Amino acid sequence: MSEMQTTRRGRPGYDQQGILAVAVTAFNEHGYDATSIGMLAERLGLSKSAIYHHFGSKDEILDRALDSALSGLEAVVDDPLPGDATDAVARLEHVLRGAVHVLVDQLPAVTLLLRVRGNTDVERRALTRRRAFDRRITALVAEAQAEGSLRSDIDAAVVARLTFGMINSIVEWYRPGGREGADRLADDVVAIALDGLRHA
Known part of the structure; x- marks a missing residue:
């Protein structure tokens, strides 16, 4: 059980689906063109490279x-x-x-x-x-x-x-x-x- 609790995918707190969900919300709020990877990184509390680890x-x-x-x-x-x-x-x-x-x-x-x-x-x-x-x-x-x-x-x-x-x-x-x-x-x-x- 403790092994399952410590297993992480990517950075703590966000896996690929989590990043996707936050990104979609941002795209809907600001528009796709106006939403930058930098804005997503700030919203997620991650570095840009952490996002690029999951999405090209x-x-x-x-x-x-x-x-x-x-x-x-x-x-x-x-x-x-x-x-x-x-x-x-x-x-x-x-x-x-x-x-x-x-x-x-x-x-x-x-x-x-x-x-x-x-x-x-x-x-x-x-x-x-x-x-x-x-x-x-x-x-x-x-x-x-x-x-x-x-x-x-x-x-x-x-x-x-x-x-x-x-x-x-x-x-x-x-x-x-x-x-x-x-x-x-x-x-x-x-x-x-x-x-x-x-x-x-």
Whole structure:
């Protein structure tokens, strides 16, 4: 037990995930461009070289954070539906619920993802992955419309954008530990998004 307590990864107090968490918070507060390695070192109470021991560059920190958010969202689409339901609207509901959970669980990283504008190669790669995710959601909406589960008088791409616009807005007001947890929030999103799209 004492051996476990004395085992350290990197400098005392911060492993790679700890540095990443502090960096993402700083990027969200000050913007990626305005946040320097020196600022991170000061905030962490570490030397710059201690940060470079874990990450080769500031871009690598950004890449790791964006990959975490995107991988979570992509996994939701790839995740098989529990049970034997295979219809598109059930898969869409599963994705919406999963996306809310990813957002709540990885709030800082998703917030950062939603703020990237394509100013660097890392950001452009992230935006390419995000557009691919959006296309998969649009295809799922179109499939549910073709099955007759959802109304088809609204363009599938518009449905996908509006639905994820609502989900993405959660980053602006949601605070962990508030009145609604991820499950209740997912119920609310599904009710607002899908009930208005189902046939009467």
